[in-house]
Structure formats: C-alpha cells, structure tokens
Amino acid sequence: MEQKTKIAAEEDKQELVITREFDLPLELLFKAYEEPEIVAQWMGTKVIKLENKKHGGYQFETSDPNGNVVFKANGTIHEFSVNERIIRTFEMENSPFAVQLEFLEFEKITEQTSKLTMQIVYKSIELRNQMLKLPFAQGLNMAHNRLQEAANKLK
Amino acid sequence: MEIRRDVFQAIADPTRRAILSLVAIQAMTPGAIAENFESSRQTISKHIQILSECELLSQTQTGREIYYHLNPGKMREIDQFIEPFRKMWDDRFNKLEAIMKNYQPKK
Numbered sequence: 707m708e709q710k711t712k713i714a715a716e717e718d719k720q721e722l723v724i725t726r727e728f729d730l731p732l733e734l735l736f737k738a739y740e741e742p743e744i745v746a747q748w749m750g751t752k753v754i755k756l757e758n759k760k761h762g763g764y765q766f767e768t769s770d771p772n773g774n775v776v777f778k779a780n781g782t783i784h785e786f787s788v789n790e791r792i793i794r795t796f797e798m799e800n801s802p803f804a805v806q807l808e809f810l811e812f813e814k815i816t817e818q819t820s821k822l823t824m825q826i827v828y829k830s831i832e833l834r835n836q837m838l839k840l841p842f843a844q845g846l847n848m849a850h851n852r853l854q855e856a857a858n859k860l861k
Numbered sequence: 862m863e864i865r866r867d868v869f870q871a872i873a874d875p876t877r878r879a880i881l882s883l884v885a886i887q888a889m890t891p892g893a894i895a896e897n898f899e900s901s902r903q904t905i906s907k908h909i910q911i912l913s914e915c916e917l918l919s920q921t922q923t924g925r926e927i928y929y930h931l932n933p934g935k936m937r938e939i940d941q942f943i944e945p946f947r948k949m950w951d952d953r954f955n956k957l958e959a960i961m962k963n964y965q966p967k968k
Contacts, residue, residue, distance in 0.1 A: 711951035713943055717872050726954045734961045744964075748957040822954075831873055841945035 715838060720831045722838065724824040732814040735822060736789045739810070751777065758786045764794070781805075789814075796826075803837065804829040868935065868942075871915040876900065877908050881917060881931060888921070888928040 715722040728735050738744050742753040754765040760783065768777035778799035785793040790812055797805040809825040828834040872878055880894055895905040909929060912918040919932045 709947070709951070711947060711954055713947045713950070715943065717878060718875065724950055726950070728954070728958050728961075730958060730961050734964055735957075737964065738957045738961050744960060747960050748953060750953075750956075835873075838946050839942050841949045 713838075715834070718831065720829070720834050721825060721827045722834060724826070725821065727815065727819060727821050729818065730820055731818055732789050732812060732820040735820045736812050739792060740788070751779075757783065759783065760785060762786065781808075804833060806837075868915050868917065871911055871917055874908070876905075877912055880905070880908055880912060884918065884929050885931045888930045890926050890928055894929065 711724065711726045713722060713724055730738075738748060740758055742756045745756065746753045749766065751766040751768040754767050756762075756764045762783040763781065764783065765780045766778070767775055770776050780797055780799065781795040783792065783794045785791055792808075792810040792812075794808050794810075795805050796808055797803075806829075807827040809827075811823040811825075813821045813823070815821055826834075828837065872881070876898065879897070883889060883894060883897060891906055891909055892902070894909065895902045898905055909918065913920065913929075916932055916935045918929045921928050921930065
C-alpha cells in the first residue's frame with residue numbers, strides 16, 4: 707500500500723520535505739492550521755498563542771498528567787496566505803536544537819482532496835539527521851524504560 | 862576500531878556515496894574502486910575503511926584479492942531510522958484528517 711505521508715531527505719542537504727495527501731478539501735486542511743483549538747487537538751499540545759499574520763508568532767506548551775511543562779516551542783510567522791502558504795520558524799525551547807525554517811504549501815488536488823508539502827530547513831546536515839533520528843531514539847528509550855519498569859516489578 | 866561510526870556520517874560524504882553506487886553494481890577490489898577517482902589510493906582506502914566499519918560494505922576474499930560488496934541490509938537500516946519520524950507525522954496527519962472530517966463551522 708502506498709504511504710500517505712512521505713519523507714524525502716537527501717543525504718547531502720540540510721533540509722527535508724514531508725508530503726501528505728488528505729481526504730479533505732483544501733479549505734478544511736488549511737483551517738486545521740488556522741484555528742488554535744483544532745491545532746491543539748491534532749498536535750496534542752496547548753496553544754498559548756497563535757497570531758496568523760506576517761510578523762505574528764506562536765507558542766505551544768505541553769504538560770504531563772501532573773501539570774509539569776514537558777515541552778515548549780515557539781516561532782515567528784513570516785507569511786500567512788490563507789489556503790496557500792505558511793512560512794514560519796520553529797524552535798524547541800530548553801533544547802540544544804537550533805531554530806528551523808518551515809515552508810508549508812497547501813494545494814488543492816480535487817474538490818475533496820488536498821496536499822500539504824512541508825519543507826524544513828535546518829542549521830546543518832548533522833542537525834537534520836539528529837532530528838530525523840529523534841523519534842527513533844525516543845522509541846528506543848521508551849522500550850528501555852518499559853523494560854526497566856518490568857524489571858523493577860520483578861525485584 | 863576505537864570509534865563507532867555513524868551510518869549517516871558515512872553516507873554524508875560524496876566520495877563515499879560514489880563508492881557505494883559503484884559496488885552496488887558489482888563487487889570490486891580496492892584497486893578497481895580507486896581507479897574511478899582522482900584522489901590517492903590511500904584516501905580511497907580510508908573511505909572504504911569507514912564504509913566497512915559501518916557495515917555498509919562487506920568483503921569476500923578470492924585468492925589474493927579482496928572484493929567489496931554493498932551490504933543491502935545496512936542500507937535498509939537507514940530507512941528504518943527514518944521510519945519512526947515518518948510514523949510520528951503520519952499519526953499526526955491522520956488525527957488532523959479525522960478531526961476535520963467531523964468539523965462543524967462556527968456559527
């Protein structure tokens with residue numbers, strides 16, 4: 707089966723491109739990026755600020771079940787063209803990762819389908835590769851932690 | 862080897878990628894690989910060493926000659942590194958799609 711979400715990461719480039727086709731009209735796809743309550747739902751984070759305009763900015767914050775903030779991100783919006791394009795920066799706070807630049811292009815395919823192309827530019831090839839491997843590393847950590855928990859229960 | 866090398870680091874270099882594409886077609890001796898480059902044999906041999914350390918190349922001995930092959934299993938591992946990243950975005954976008962299919966415009 708063909709994958710709906712694709713990642714293109716050329717080895718010698720400090721960028722990657724994520725593409726995805728949606729069973730949604732273009733307007734609905736774009737709305738998912740426009741309305742803070744909806745962004746919060748699918749991103750799984752609290753949206754503290756979302757100013758959809760040039761020179762605007764945004765702030766996300768995620769807390770664990772105990773209310774401790776575990777993730778904070780922010781960025782500046784450079785372009786916000788409804789149903790067309792968003793250009794913005796993205797920065798994870800309190801992390802060693804440098805800010806990244808994101809170009810999001812929204813396209814209509816048919817009346818009922820649309821496509822998102824997200825180009826992310828990183829400070830270096832090394833950083834790009836690190837970010838690509840992050841979920842892989844986190845997966846390993848989680849597996850390790852589960853093992854550890856299981857082992858602790860046996861004690 | 863004292864340094865455990867990173868597969869991504871190995872394929873970040875254009876000469877090393879060229880070596881991989883050469884041996885992907887057929888197994889080659891270090892001498893035959895070096896003939897394709899202007900760099901010294903020593904430089905090429907260093908690149909081969911790095912690729913071997915990362916297990917991107919495997920070798921077989923035929924008489925006195927060593928032949929290098931591409932290790933396809935390792936190349937697939939590179940895709941596997943990326944797979945959890947792809948999955949993370951795929952999950953997010955699936956959620957987005959499901960939410961928007963039930964979207965009711967605000968009055």
